[in-house]
Amino acid sequence: MxxxxxxxxxxxxxxxxxxxxxxxxxxxxxxxxxxxxxxxxxxTPSYILDAAKEAMDQGFTKYTASGGTLELKQAIIDKMKSDHALNYTEKEVIVTTGAKHALYTLFQVILNPDDEVIIPAPYWVSYPEQIKLAQGQPVFVNAEEQNNFKITREQLQQAITEKTKAIIINSPSNPTGVMYSKEELEALGEVCLEHGLLIISDEIYEKLIYTQDKHVSIAQLSKDLKEQTIIINGVSKSHAMTGWRIGYAVGNQKIIQAMTNLASHSTSNPTSIAQAAALKAYTDSRExxxxxxxxxxxxxxxxxxxxxxxxxxxxxxxxxxxxxxxxxxxxxxxxxxxxxxxxxxxxxxxxxxxxxxxxxxxxxxxxxxxxxxxxxxxxxxxxxxxxxxxxxxxx
Missing domain, CATH: 3.90.1150.10 (Aspartate Aminotransferase, domain 1)
Known part of the structure; x- marks a missing residue:
C-alpha cells in the first residue's frame, strides 16, 4: 500500500x-x-505524584473537556498573570497532550498549502516536520554562532515574503540553550507587527535559566504583540513531567477555539489524571x-x-x-x-x-x-x- x-x-x-x-x-x-x-x-516531585494518586482514588478517570479542565485552565491563566503580567480568559487557553501536540495542532489550524513559517536555525527537530505535515513551508534563517545563535531584525526582514504566515521564537532554545533579551525581542516584534506575522513563542524552558537573566515573553512587551502571539508551554521540563504529556497554548481566541475543535476529533482530551497532576504543579507554591x-x-x-x-x-x-x-x-x-x-x-x-x-x-x-x-x-x-x-x- x-x-x-x-x-x-x-x-x-x-x-x-x-x-x-x-x-x-x-x-x-x-x-x-x-x-x-x-x-x-x-x-516528578512526590507531591505531584500524590495528587495524581488522589485523583485516581476519587474516580477522576473519565473524559474531560477537549480543551482541558476549567481548573487547570484557570491555573494556567493565574500563572501567566503572575509570571508575565499577561491577562487571558478561559477561551484563550487550550490544554494539550504535551507542548509538542500544542504546536502540531496550531500548525494544522493556521497553515494553508505553501504558507511559510520562519524558523531560526539551529532549531528543534520537530518544527519543520510539523509545518510540512500541515502542508506549510519551513523557511530557515541562519542564526550565526558569532551572534550567539540569535537572528537579527535585518535577517527577519529579509526572510519575509508575501507567503509568510508566522515565525517561531524558542527562548531559551533547544538545542543551543541561548535566550533572547528584551531588546532583541522588541526588535523582532517590531518587524512582526509591521508585516502582521503570527508569533509562535515556545517557552517550554522558561524556568530552567542559570544566570541572572530573566526570561521575557515577547507577548508581555506590548498589547499589540500579545494579540499577535501564541505562547506554547507545559510542565514537562519545569516539573520533570515529560511522560505526563501536558502542554498548553494561550493566545488569540479564534485560533485557540480552532485548536480545541481539532483536538476534539483527534485526542478527545488530555489524560484526566495527568491534568490533575499538572494542576497541583501550578497551584502548589513549593519551589x-x-x-x-x-x-x-x-x-x-x-x-x-x-x-x-x-x-x-x-x-x-x-x-x-x-x-x-x-x-x-x-x-x-x-x-x-x-x-x-x-x-x-x-x-x-x-x-x-x-x-x-x-x-x-x-x-x-x-x-x-x-x-x-x-x-x-x-x-x-x-x-x-x-x-x-x-x-x-x-x-
Missing part, C-alpha cells in the same frame, strides 16, 4: 535515531553513555524541587562546559538555559580526518560508546548537541572519552 505523500516527505528524527543506536549497543552489553536525552533526569533541579543543572553546565572546551578543536557558545550544550566540533572533525560531523558522531559512539546528537538534525551541521540532564560522574566520563577519541584520531 502506498503511504501518504506528506508522511513520505518527513525526515526521521536524528535524536531518536542516535538514541535507538545507543540502546542497541547497551542491549549488547556495552557501557554506553547517552547524552541525547531531552528530559530532566529527576523524578524546592525546581530549585534543586536548577542547582544541579547549573553545576553540570559550568563544569561540563569547562571540560568540553578544553578538548582540542571544540568551541562552544555558553548557554543560559535549557539543559543542552551545542559545541562546534568542525575543527576536531577535520583534525580527526572525518568528512562530516555525522560520521564523527557515529564513530565516537562505536569506539568510545558516547552518544551525542549531530547538529545536522537541528540545521547546524558543524555542531553536536550534548544533554547535561544526567549525573556529573557520567558527564565527566563522557568528556574524558570524547577527549581520548579526539586525541587518538589526530591525523
Amino acid at each position: 502506498k503511504l501518504a505523500d506528506r508522511v513520505n516527505a518527513l525526515t526521521p528524527s536524528t535524536t531518536l535515531a542516535i538514541t535507538a543506536k545507543a540502546k542497541s549497543l547497551k542491549n549488547e552489553g556495552h557501557d554506553v553513555i547517552g547524552l541525547g536525552a531531552g528530559e530532566p533526569d529527576f523524578n 524546592q524541587a525546581l530549585s534543586e533541579m536548577k542547582a544541579a543543572f547549573t553545576q553540570r553546565l559550568n563544569t561540563t562546559y569547562e571540560w568540553l572546551t578544553a578538548i582540542p578543536g571544540i568551541t562552544c557558545v555558553k548557554p543560559k538555559g535549557a539543559f543542552y550544550l551545542f559545541p562546534n566540533v568542525k575543527q576536531a572533525v577535520e583534525m580527526n580526518g572525518f568528512d562530516s560531523v555525522d560520521a564523527w558522531v557515529e564513530a565516537l559512539l562505536e569506539e568510545e560508546k558516547v552518544a551525542l546528537v549531530p547538529g545536522s538534525g537541528f540545521g547546524s551541521p558543524n555542531n553536536v548537541r550534548l544533554s547535561y540532564a544526567t549525573g556529573l560522574d557520567q558527564l565527566e566520563e563522557a568528556t574524558k572519552r570524547i577527549q581520548h577519541f579526539v586525541e587518538t584520531h589526530q591525523v
Whole structure:
C-alpha cells in the first residue's frame, strides 16, 4: 500500500535515531553513555505524584473537556498573570497532550498549502516536520554562532515574503540553550507587527535559566504583540513531567477555539489524571524541587562546559538555559580526518560508546548537541572519552 505523500516527505528524527543506536549497543552489553536525552533526569516531585494518586482514588478517570479542565485552565491563566503580567480568559487557553501536540495542532489550524513559517536555525527537530505535515513551508534563517545563535531584525526582514504566515521564537532554545533579551525581542516584534506575522513563542524552558537573566515573553512587551502571539508551554521540563504529556497554548481566541475543535476529533482530551497532576504543579507554591533541579543543572553546565572546551578543536557558545550544550566540533572533525560531523558522531559512539546528537538534525551541521540532564560522574566520563577519541584520531 502506498503511504501518504506528506508522511513520505518527513525526515526521521536524528535524536531518536542516535538514541535507538545507543540502546542497541547497551542491549549488547556495552557501557554506553547517552547524552541525547531531552528530559530532566529527576523524578516528578512526590507531591505531584500524590495528587495524581488522589485523583485516581476519587474516580477522576473519565473524559474531560477537549480543551482541558476549567481548573487547570484557570491555573494556567493565574500563572501567566503572575509570571508575565499577561491577562487571558478561559477561551484563550487550550490544554494539550504535551507542548509538542500544542504546536502540531496550531500548525494544522493556521497553515494553508505553501504558507511559510520562519524558523531560526539551529532549531528543534520537530518544527519543520510539523509545518510540512500541515502542508506549510519551513523557511530557515541562519542564526550565526558569532551572534550567539540569535537572528537579527535585518535577517527577519529579509526572510519575509508575501507567503509568510508566522515565525517561531524558542527562548531559551533547544538545542543551543541561548535566550533572547528584551531588546532583541522588541526588535523582532517590531518587524512582526509591521508585516502582521503570527508569533509562535515556545517557552517550554522558561524556568530552567542559570544566570541572572530573566526570561521575557515577547507577548508581555506590548498589547499589540500579545494579540499577535501564541505562547506554547507545559510542565514537562519545569516539573520533570515529560511522560505526563501536558502542554498548553494561550493566545488569540479564534485560533485557540480552532485548536480545541481539532483536538476534539483527534485526542478527545488530555489524560484526566495527568491534568490533575499538572494542576497541583501550578497551584502548589513549593519551589524546592525546581530549585534543586536548577542547582544541579547549573553545576553540570559550568563544569561540563569547562571540560568540553578544553578538548582540542571544540568551541562552544555558553548557554543560559535549557539543559543542552551545542559545541562546534568542525575543527576536531577535520583534525580527526572525518568528512562530516555525522560520521564523527557515529564513530565516537562505536569506539568510545558516547552518544551525542549531530547538529545536522537541528540545521547546524558543524555542531553536536550534548544533554547535561544526567549525573556529573557520567558527564565527566563522557568528556574524558570524547577527549581520548579526539586525541587518538589526530591525523
